[in-house]
Amino acid sequence: MSGAGPVDPAALAARAALLADRTRATFCLALIDGRAWTAGELARHAGVAPSTASVHLDRLVRAGLLVTERQGRHRYLRLAGPEVARTVETLAGGAGPAPVPPGLRASRAASRLAAARTCYDHLAGALGVTLFDGLVADGLLTTTDGLALTPPGRAWFTALAGPDPLPRTGRPVVRACLDWTERRHHLAGAAGAVLCRALFAHGWVERGRDRRSVRITEAGRAALPDRLTVALPS
Amino acid sequence: MSGAGPVDPAALAARAALLADRTRATFCLALIDGRAWTAGELARHAGVAPSTASVHLDRLVRAGLLVTERQGRHRYLRLAGPEVARTVETLAGGAGPAPVPPGLRASRAASRLAAARTCYDHLAGALGVTLFDGLVADGLLTTTDGLALTPPGRAWFTALAGPDPLPRTGRPVVRACLDWTERRHHLAGAAGAVLCRALFAHGWVERGRDRRSVRITEAGRAALPDRLTVALPS
DNA sequence: GGGCGAATTCGCTGCCCGGCGAAACGTTCG
DNA sequence: CGAACGTTTCGCCGGGCAGCGAATTCGCCC
Missing domain, CATH: 1.10.10.10 (Winged helix-like DNA-binding domain superfamily/Winged helix DNA-binding domain)
Incomplete structure (x- = not known):
């Protein structure tokens, strides 16, 4: 390096x-x-x-x-x-793929989005990972030199959840949590909780049959891509 | 492969x-x-x-x-x-250079263009290599599956040297000749000879002091880039 | 606290491979 | 034709390293 x-x-x-x-x-x-x-x-x-x-x-x-x-x-x-x-x-491989597949490597997640669930107070499973990837891809989160919320990211959360959605408390604003089904990171910390609450409040996700399981609503499927670069299942 | x-x-x-x-x-x-x-x-x-x-x-x-x-x-x-x-x-290196430097790797040739000379009846030295590179870069010559003149290449030679500049004879139309100063290929064969004669005829190159040495004229410096993607010395 | 399972450290064995010099081969030059 | 040179083939030596099993450490769970 x-x-x-x-x-x-x-x-x-x-x-x-x-x-x-x-x-x-x-x-x-x-x-x-x-x-x-x-x-x-x-x-x-x-x-x-x-x-x-x-x-x-x-x-x-x-x-x-x-x-x-x-x-x-x-x-x-x-x-x-x-x-x-x-x-x-x-x-x-001889010929590598395009340097940066613009859409993100979220295609794999499509078939398993059903595995969405909550983890304590934030979203986990494939949905959580997809959201995390989207936040990074859109420059709202940065992973260089540790995880942090960027200024655009702060604005994005304000637009999503109203003024001052992330008051300064003892809790870390953003934290990366390793997802044990997807084996990749999803967003935890205060911002993870805000994101989770906001998605429920907007009616974009709802509880599934069993506790902790979550599924995306039609409204969420329509509204989310306007906010974030994510690939949701068809 | x-x-x-x-x-x-x-x-x-x-x-x-x-x-x-x-x-x-x-x-x-x-x-x-x-x-x-x-x-x-x-x-x-x-x-x-x-x-x-x-x-x-x-x-x-x-x-x-x-x-x-x-x-x-x-x-x-x-x-x-x-x-x-x-x-x-x-x-x-960590970060590679741009995938295909559009201009070709001809920059190196600039400082040695003085080494232009003829080789039998075609052009050799840095000039010969630069011309060869330009012909390939512009799609007039193809090196995939052996060396060959493309249809646009044939048209290009007609525009340069008049109708039917490459009559069908026993001699190969194009041949790659390894240049012993540049260690890269220049164009030989019938097309190489036509190219050489045409450049002299247009007054774009002329003989230097000693036999076999060649130099580009001001006219050539001005006219060649209109015909071919080449980087000539300033 | 005891037991289990995951992961790491350690010592050992065997093999792959890069290095050389000597000799053979082919080409060029006198 | 013989000498010189560039290149290749051959046989041998030595070092580095991937592999394993046994023993150890550490965290988790009953």
Whole structure:
């Protein structure tokens, strides 16, 4: 992740060596959709002993290709960023896909949006992840250098939930919560709660049959895309 | 160069392994500007024995990263194509350059255009290479599946040198000739001869002091860019 | 607190592969 | 035709590294 001199053979070789192993390549390809996996899952997926996987994962993390996140006794691993995904894809397939699929990588979420639910006081499941992605894609949230709400993001929340929707309290305004079904982040913190309440208040989402399950209403399906770049199921 | 399945860890690892060696990485970086080097030069450049370099080069050629061209007792090696250069750059430097610098990689030629000369009956040196690049960039020549003149290219030659400038004779219409100063191709064959004669006839180039040396005239400097996408020295 | 499961550390083994020099091959030049 | 040169093939050596199992640490749950 350093600046990297323009042409250093040793650096190039070192980077390539990271992907030059079948097991590590399997890991990176599995992680390429941006989801987080546990170390054990990756080991099983690649067909190697957990100890072997641990060493490889450690190497990939040190090199900055992967980032790690502990949750309980699990260790979740994700690609460090889209640039890494781009590099892996460039090397894997001949012709890489368009640099930045403008719509976001939310297509996968479509078939599972039914898994929307609440998590404490905010939205989780595929819906939560989709909203999180949309907020980031539209520049309302920034993930560089930690998670933060941007000025446009603050304005967006005001437009959504009325004046001063995020009073200064002890609670963090935004927090990334790792979603245990989607293996990706959704929005928690005060803003996550405001977002959840607002969506219910507008009638864009409603409770499903069993507690915690949530589904999008027709009104929400119509109104949400006007507010946010999201791909909802047809 | 096969189609390559979308996600094959082994294939990814194999490709990465090609660049995962310091010596091979040095080779690819040296070749990244598109010029051709001899095997011995590359060996010296990387600081390894010729025998060692030979094995590495053979591997890179087999994998389709490099293409080879024998000329006398020398063996010239070039990157197989711009996609390869793009892959190497992606992996080498963090942010790669723009996918296709529209103007072509002719900037390097600018400072050495004085090296223009004739080679038998066609133009060589930096001028020859620049013209060749321009013909390819403008779609007048195609290098996919061997060198060939496209229909627009045929029209272009007619506009340049009058009706039926390329009568059907035994001689190949277009031929790529490896330029020994620029280490890249210039245009030979019947079309190369026509191009050379036409440029002299229009007064766009003229003989220099010593035989075989050529220089561009002011008229040529003004007229050539109207015909072809080329970067001439200021 | 005890037990379980996930993850990591450690030591070891085996193999892959990059390096070299010597010799063979082909081309160019005197 | 013989010498010089660029390149390739061959055999060998050495180091690096991926793999495993055993032991250890740590967090969670009954």
